[in-house]
Amino acid sequence: MIYEFDFSFLNEYGPDLWNGTLLTLWMTAISIIPGFILGTACAVGRLYGPPWLQRATTVYVEAIRNTPLVIQVFWLFFGLAVLSIRIDAFYAAVIALVINVGAYTAEIMRAGFESIPKGQVEAASCLALSRWQMLLYVQLPQAVERVYPALVSQFILMMLATSIMSQISAPELTGVAYQIQSFTFRGFEVYVVIAVVYLALVTLLRAVLLGLATVAFPRRRRLGTPL
Template sequence: MAYQFNFAPVFANFGQLLAGAWITVLLSFGAMLLGTVVAVVCAVGKSAGPAPVRWLINAYIEIIRNTPFLIQIFFIFFALPAIGLRLSPNVAALVALTVNIGAYATEIIRAGIESIHKGQVEAGVALGLKRGQIFRYVIMKPALRTVYPALTSQFIYLMLTSSVVSVISATDLAAAGNNIQSKTFAAFEVYLVITGMYLLLSLAFSALFALVRRAAFDYPMSR
């Protein structure tokens, strides 16, 4: 192989890559938080809501989980303006990622909720806990603890999926890489560097998830 590596154009534009990586972090982190809220609401609705609510949530989950993310983001960016809803590229990307992760996380969290034994809730009632307290401490916390590994690996996958959002001209890490590559033609070097950056981001998110697990869920099981 006689390829001459030339990283100079990549490092000359490194500021653009850092700015793109920051957008990727914001988009991923925002979608994780908002998506978890969406998922908890939908999971409770699906487990305990009236029939029409359950049907709606089921439709949402099936549509999102059985269509490509690329099409979902095109729909939000290019089709919604037709009914008067115009979002800027980065906001559209955040909405698309939230809607997407929301559907996957709903099913994960619902599995956690259904793993809580009925007797545990009855024990909470017997102890005189209020409804909110039962929901928070007796149902949600152990449920989230059970599904935490599945949920966080879905979050990492979400961060990697966010590399697609450059198709609607959002300015994430992949878009910054594409811009530099199309100007300098240093495809090998650019994609090698952003591959490394995505890997670092994944590891950083994993480390953050481990810290959260220790802070929130590191209590002894009582069995």
């Protein structure tokens, strides 16, 4: 049996794929910054917060990192509906992504804070900097710079995880692909196209994030340190 490839569906469903791609990018863009802020706050809480805050952030991080993302988004979308709390699929997806990436970012940033030599913190203390000034001006910039490659990888994984949101009918790229292949019965061709699109999106996101790094971390650029 000779299989005949047919990509003619792109003529009809190309706009749908484009809209799904844009929604995937939008989900990613509006999840990265809140997820990073949440993760950084949790890392600070685990390292320098009072005991109750350390325990609370530990519970959050371990609970999220040890349960599947699909369960988390199901709980937000279907579980809360039982309590008459209804969240739109798009917002449920974004909230789940922020909560999920925040937990992983917390551990990455905690490693970054712990990697800073204690002598720098002591020097900042000798300059009479407050705890928040030390965190903001001394520790945070160095921590982000040290773990930036890991953060880039985590954000890329988060973008790929948007494909899970098709399970709650969010019309992102994979959700659109499900619909197209159910109409055209050209599953192989549809998923080849989707794979190429995801590769392009990953390449674009990595280029943007590494481009930001060249601006934010001039020392790495000057020393030729890879990101």
